[in-house]
Amino acid sequence: GENVEQHPSTLSVQEGDSAVIKCTYSDSASNYFPWYKQELGKRPQLIIDIRSNVGEKKDQRIAVTLNKTAKHFSLHITETQPEDSAVYFCAASPSGSARQLTFGSGTQLTVLP
């Protein structure tokens, strides 16, 4: 089955700096890659996703890049703000089906004021 590795497990950045979280996956058939943000005490929420026919997707300060050849994808947050502090999870699915969604282990991002 699919295996998703996520790095780093913790990340601290100064407010205004950029943050990058990286994930690798094992199943070359994976074609859907969502990212979730979980604030303290709250449920995980989808923030951005990318499909395998696209190399990059951007939504305001958040972007995701996908390298299918290397089987890795990354989340980029620019101009970080304290409210970006949260746990971020990547995930991968070989079919676009939630039944086959495999999650990474999570990254605790702390934005220091």
Place this chain on the structure above:
Amino acid sequence: DVKVTQSSRYLVKRTGEKVFLECVQDMDHENMFWYRQDPGLGLRLIYFSYDVKMKEKGDIPEGYSVSREKKERFSLILESASTNQTSMYLCASPPTTGGFETQYFGPGTRLLVL
């Protein structure tokens, strides 16, 4: 907006007790999921259901069972709770967006087994 609710935010149970965690979604979705979340391990799939009375094991089903008698309700059952089942439990239900399913999570139930 998808609404997924869970019956309890916090539960404290004793070893050996039978525990029921309830999840309800109001969007007529066919698929419903139970995950557990532990620090450093991410989200791991316990069970999912793709229709009423239908269920399939996920990655870590041992010690759990599920029930889906109605489409909107999916229950996770710990037949005899153990301390290693202390965790955060998240129910989820995916709407389909552009042919791809993404999870929408409930608020979670933090279970402590003493």
